[in-house]
Amino acid sequence: MTVRHVLFDADGVLQDLPGGWYAAMEPYLGDRAREFLHETWRDELPMLAGQGDYMPVLEATLRRYGVDVPVAEVYAAVWQNIVVIEESLAIVRALKQNGYGVHLGTNQESYRGDHMRTTLGYDDLFDVSCYSYELGVAKPDPAFFTRAARQIGASPESILFIDDNAANVEGARTAGLPAEHWDFTQGHDVLLDLFAKHAVSVTGASPPRSLRRVVPTVGLGHRGVDR
Template structure:
């Protein structure tokens, strides 16, 4: 096992307070319903099709809100808190000779923010954004294209993801996979990786 693929949201990064808390100051009542619909509207953009900001603007206008959609988007979707513990693990894995790659479902605006201002292009060996691959986790096509980009066979890679469906999809595609999120702590993740032969020393939780 020489390659580790890390999910973004829930594994590498989080939204402080959660999505609902981020949206409510802008939308008030009905925020939960709005979020559910926005995630459905986002799916084509996650595949690299269409424009999520256009869809978001339409959703805002349907509610009759006087809201600048770019300001709204930046305040919510880009309000990302990066986990220093996961970043530290990435560095230790790379120092130990493992290939460490980002494997995430994102539309192109958030992907650009993660690549640039958050510095993920420098952090990872390879970044596998769904909007670039034209497929989303947990689809088999996503994993096939990600592995092609990484240049590794499925049997030489492990995915760490907080979404069980993605974990099961990875395993069905021949990868090893760990179901983990930030709330479980770094010691638990290192232990799960060690069981798969990926061993790295470092601080705990």
């Protein structure tokens, strides 16, 4: 079946946390940053599926680690320290201009999801946004992709999924979506080649020349639970 929609992951594909999560937490916890983050990521798992409120859980863990900085300040400095990858967003706009449906498929709890929706403007950019906390299931569970396809209103075979996590790609394929493994450090020329493999036209919309350059490798901001 012809691909008519593209479903994009967020972290590592559309956006980055400069320097990575560990470095972002070090001002608050020093060499315990890694230990803390892995613990709070485990705590966060139910919230990614829309079960519970993450902020009081995060606050309690910070206090247990002896951090007396307000939780909202830490959350803003770390979880909301997002830089969008402009070359990726240019491709999204080019696809949209060429008549494809462009959609977001990401694992997020509600606070970070709301920040992406409003502050980053993703609700205005994407036709349909599929956040795990709203779908009630997180990637790589194939049910995430089945529900995303239903929300998009298209057959899974017509939706190409792009993600930087191999397990998520396999989950999408299990649900019947064509899917490709890619992150922005590979360069956007590689992404364009993947689109060509699926006969998805991007170049007709004249994406900027910068899309042909390899993006410098920086901290992807990967975490215990991939977004």
